[in-house]
Amino acid sequence: MDLNDRIRRRQRTGDDSPIVRDYESISPISHVEEPSGRGPVLERLLDFLAPVFQEGMPTDAYVHGPPGSGKSAVMTALTAHLSRIVSGSPTVIHTTTRAPSGPVPAFVYVDARVATSPFALYHTLLDAVTDERVPRQGVGTEWMRDRVHESLRADQWRAILVVDHLDEADGLTLETLVDAVAPVESAVSWVGVGRRPPDRLDSELLPPERIEVPPYEKHTLAELLTARVSTGMAERAIDHEQIRRVADWAEGDAHDALSATFGAADQAQTAGFSRVREQDLTAGMNAVPRPSMSLGRVHTLSLNRQLVLRRLIELDQAQSVDAAAQLISQSHSIDLSRGTVKRFLYELAETGIVERVSAKSRSGAGRPPSTLEPRFPTLVFRRLFDLEQH
């Protein structure tokens, strides 16, 4: 046995010491209670929300910043904390109303990628604010709005609506939000959260209060990664130098940095090693396209579409759209026709979740086919998807 073998043996983990303790902790789509490195932004938000503590309501606001700058992390943490504090005792049993009525508003978080219509917006609001069951189908938008009004009249609640991922493809737009909230504006303030800088949105619709979330500094991002890794991975599984390199590479984008780290850890784990090797780190970063579609967006796709993506990323070679659709529809786990898979693939390309790459002109006649490349973190998607499918 040579020295390499001895070293390798020491490096290998048994089943008892996995490198990843908890995928959730290093996942780019899970948020922690205490976001790191966003202190100043939190301060500004709290300043703006201050009226809440004096029985008032804040104005509407728009929070903006580039992808991966921690907007969702900050807003989810903030709404969670505030609704806990503001609603007082968590064990209070309400009769019909869940929201605190009177001076204290409810904090309602809405993901505009999921709630894409006024109907869905009202549904989320009503569901959060009352204990009654709110129908998802069989009723129209007006019916839903009337119910909001009714509930409002009866219980006098107020709410602060945090609408995340505003104005992303296929999602709720600023305009739709403003229209939908207008009928209940006396009781509802909203905080829109999006990537677009204010000067790229209709200033007529934007509230005057605007809060910018800057990208992470490199060292801040490294600290964020260190914190996540310390709970999600085994000790010394990844060293400081590696973390620093990922942080450099990610250029301030926490989503991408976490995705690369996750991917690297997953590679090492799969290969049976107890620490992230050079090649794992490289693989982790290479599995994150730049720019990358947010994994959170991919996650909002229907199960069938995610299944199509799952099959797509395991094809050995880049295939034409048609060939890929053929192969994917043959998969045992998929019950979709070839035509539907093909349409899904084109739709996904349209959204930017995959990219059509025109192949070099081929021999045959007709328009040359294009191949498909994923534009999301493939290793992370694969692992999380497989974990969810039991």
Added chain:
DNA sequence: GATCCACGGGAATACACGGATG
């Protein structure tokens, strides 16, 4: 019966390439 949603399927349109035309 009304309303949603995901699929299926196919029509309509876009594009690439040669070859013919002016």
Added chain:
DNA sequence: CATCCGTGTATTCCCGTGGATC
């Protein structure tokens, strides 16, 4: 040489259907 045209694919667009929920 610049265009037009025909053919064969690729891509986009749209609407009907059927299950599920109220």
